[in-house]
Amino acid sequence: MEKLIKELKEILEEELKIYKEMLQITEKKTKVITSGTAKELDKTTQIEQTMILKIAKLENQREKIVENIKIQVGINGEASVAKLTEKISAQYKNEVKELESIRDELLDILNKIKKRNELNSKLINDSLEYINFNINLLTSSATETTYTNKVEEGNAGKSQSLFDAKV
Incomplete structure (x- = not known):
């Protein structure tokens, strides 16, 4: 059991490390989005995907360890780290404190990442709206003239646009 708890702690610490790096990347992504550098945005997105x-x-490994701990402790059904630490707290006080500390830090980092991702999403949507607005301006019809030549009368009601279609 002690070995499983140690492995769980190591995996959670590794996840925490990766999530901290991901937080830095999401903060960098905000700067990239505001600067409008598409290549840099693509590069940061690829880094994020690798981290995911x-x-x-790690999550798969964590789930296997949690399953093994559940079997040893005698928990049926779903079990979170909090529920497991409740069951083993009497025997492994120090380990439980460490697991709870890591869990709390993970939750804090995940909340920060969530807020940053919401900001990034809003910035991207605002950029897309701006791009669509400019495309619509460029593709909108030219102002119609009130005076036309008889040769052009067939085209008098038609509007002309700079582009035929949006990209």
Whole structure:
């Protein structure tokens, strides 16, 4: 049991480390979005995807360890780290304190990432609205003239646009 708790702690610490890096990247992403550098935005998004894959692998390992701890402790059904620490707190006080500390720090980092991602999402949506507005301005019809030549009468009601379609 002690070995499983140690492994769980190590995995949570590794996840925490990756999430801290991800927070830095989401903060950097905000700067990239506001600067409008598409290549840099693509690069930071690729880094984020790599980190997400690492976290997914760690999560799979964490779930297996939690399952093993649940079996040893005798918990049926779903069990969070909080529920597990409740069950083992009497025997492993120091380990439980460390797990709770890591859990609290993880929750704090995840909340910060969530808020930053919401900001980034809003900034991207605002940028897209601005781009669409400019495209609409460029593709909107030219002002119609009130005087026309008889040769042009067939085209008098038609509007002309700078572009035929949006990109």
